[in-house]
Amino acid sequence: MGDREEISKQFLGTFEFQGIKRRDFLKFCGATAALLGLSESFIPKIAAAIEKASKRPPVVWLNFASDSGCTEALIKATYPNAADLVLDILSVDYNETIMAAAGKQAEEILQNSKKAGDYILIVEGGVPTKKGHGMIAGKEMLDILKEFSGPAVAILAVGSCATFGGVPAAKPNPSQIIGVTEALKKVGVKKAVVNLDLCPVNVEYLVAVVVNYLLLGKLPELDSFGRPKMFYGQTIHENCERRANFDAGRFVETFGSNEEALGYCLYKMGCKGPMTYSACPKVMYNDRISWCVKSGGPCIGCAEHGWPDKFAGFYERLPDVKLPGIQATADKIGAVAGVATAVGIAAHAIATKSSGRGKGEKEGGNK
Amino acid sequence: MANELKYEWSLALRAEHWVRVIAIAALVFTGFYIHWPFISGSAESAVMSWMKFFHSVAAYALVLGLVVRVYLAFNSAFDRDWKDFSITKNLKDLPDMLAYYLFVNDTHKDYRKYNPLQAFAYLLIAVLIIFTTFTGAALYKGNAFGFINAQESFRWVNAMLGGESYTRIWHFLSMWVFIIFLGAHMYMGLIWSVVHKDKTFSSIFTGYKLKKKF
Ligand code: SF4
Ligand code: SF4
Numbered sequence: 001m002g003d004r005e006e007i008s009k010q011f012l013g014t015f016e017f018q019g020i021k022r023r024d025f026l027k028f029c030g031a032t033a034a035l036l037g038l039s040e041s042f043i044p045k046i047a048a049a050i051e052k053a054s055k056r057p058p059v060v061w062l063n064f065a066s067d068s069g070c071t072e073a074l075i076k077a078t079y080p081n082a083a084d085l086v087l088d089i090l091s092v093d094y095n096e097t098i099m100a101a102a103g104k105q106a107e108e109i110l111q112n113s114k115k116a117g118d119y120i121l122i123v124e125g126g127v128p129t130k131k132g133h134g135m136i137a138g139k140e141m142l143d144i145l146k147e148f149s150g151p152a153v154a155i156l157a158v159g160s161c162a163t164f165g166g167v168p169a170a171k172p173n174p175s176q177i178i179g180v181t182e183a184l185k186k187v188g189v190k191k192a193v194v195n196l197d198l199c200p201v202n203v204e205y206l207v208a209v210v211v212n213y214l215l216l217g218k219l220p221e222l223d224s225f226g227r228p229k230m231f232y233g234q235t236i237h238e239n240c241e242r243r244a245n246f247d248a249g250r251f252v253e254t255f256g257s258n259e260e261a262l263g264y265c266l267y268k269m270g271c272k273g274p275m276t277y278s279a280c281p282k283v284m285y286n287d288r289i290s291w292c293v294k295s296g297g298p299c300i301g302c303a304e305h306g307w308p309d310k311f312a313g314f315y316e317r318l319p320d321v322k323l324p325g326i327q328a329t330a331d332k333i334g335a336v337a338g339v340a341t342a343v344g345i346a347a348h349a350i351a352t353k354s355s356g357r358g359k360g361e362k363e364g365g366n367k
Numbered sequence: 368m369a370n371e372l373k374y375e376w377s378l379a380l381r382a383e384h385w386v387r388v389i390a391i392a393a394l395v396f397t398g399f400y401i402h403w404p405f406i407s408g409s410a411e412s413a414v415m416s417w418m419k420f421f422h423s424v425a426a427y428a429l430v431l432g433l434v435v436r437v438y439l440a441f442n443s444a445f446d447r448d449w450k451d452f453s454i455t456k457n458l459k460d461l462p463d464m465l466a467y468y469l470f471v472n473d474t475h476k477d478y479r480k481y482n483p484l485q486a487f488a489y490l491l492i493a494v495l496i497i498f499t500t501f502t503g504a505a506l507y508k509g510n511a512f513g514f515i516n517a518q519e520s521f522r523w524v525n526a527m528l529g530g531e532s533y534t535r536i537w538h539f540l541s542m543w544v545f546i547i548f549l550g551a552h553m554y555m556g557l558i559w560s561v562v563h564k565d566k567t568f569s570s571i572f573t574g575y576k577l578k579k580k581f
Pocket of ligand 1: 236237238240241242243244246265266267271272273274293299
């Protein structure tokens, strides 16, 4: 407990000024510790790290091809929570969507951040690679990304769009939109990117990664898609609150049915939970109020690379198979193959009979 | 031309064959259930859990059966038949056999145990077992054989096929190849027994088949 006193009165004073109680602040630190898989003893350290950070490590938030849903998720939090805290602590020097400055003034701020360097670069939105399809202030988005990735201490791609292209990159993708990792590879920047796949990003993931960085000075361990293992290590299905119903074989067959009212498993309604890696059931959305399956909708797999193309249709068990010129479901392929086999066998049987094959042969053995 | 009863399939070969039959039947049935659960259960029934359990057990049987079969092909005291699966040799003989099946020719050459089409089909099944094993393992969340962390060790399969939802599709489609094979396989066995009366069908129970005497 003594440790907690270390959080300076003055620091807490600033929060109280903003309407955040000391208790709320410690609660936030506790929640973040849990999220990071750290024990309670880390709470004061987290508080201290955030306090230190009140020296304001700058954040540059770039917006590319997206609907700004991630920014929305960040600022729509209901009470002074994680997002507000960190947004206030970190100085988000540049975020087109929420900053007051505009035009030339905004450009100036951005250039100043670049000169100062050592900022955390957060990218929202996919990167159009077709010339002229995505420009800000006369500059190609791809060039802007290249320009600002250099001086950054850490790069975070938030939301499906920034990580893999997301909805803007869905077929036919006329602007040839790609994710940040691929875009950086394209322009020859070799830097690790933390991918926070989800549509929109879970603010708690974002905050936890930033706090983790402030605390330990390094990025979390990433999986093969560049996603933090601590959030993307298990499938939705493994932690789903409806899992008992799945195991028992109790499924919703149609929406509006009694089974739906009973909260049965959404597997047959196309739930992609079994193939989607994310901690949604544990972390949830909107201050842990709810998440997709809890609210009654199947998981559509937004935490995965290749979403949405590889996960459509959202209400079907398996995505469609796209072969050149053909689009079919796995079941249709199976049915066609099955019928073709039956026809082939029947044809051969008839041919065998009509050709009179085997007539001359007699059963016999060596007696 | 006299025929004689010949001991074609050793007990080990027949046993492996039937283990494989039971395993495939169980895998197809439980697989269809996991793909589209057609029976609803109650809390106590845990029907999906059981289906998944039997699916995994049958998968082990299928894989281990293949291991045994490959071992026998090289080390069997009864018949080391690995040479029968030689791709080059069978490719050369393939036109002869195809001509027979398509009613172009009325006879075909005599083959030792497997005709070239058979050899290819059985080789394909071996490859298919390996393929379903890998895709299946990539979808498995437990420890294969108790010590291989399937999720970690087979992640590359998912990466190669374009993600877990695609692994699922491939795993599902490969089941259809098994089903098609089974259809053709049983038809061939039956028609040989009925038309040529060489006891092909019963040979996989008894081990004995009628063969031309040389
Ligand atoms: S609702 Fe989806 S994630 Fe939850 S148990 Fe059913 S299939 Fe799994
Ligand atoms: S539950 Fe599925 S669809 Fe919903 S946010 Fe998580 S990954 Fe996306």
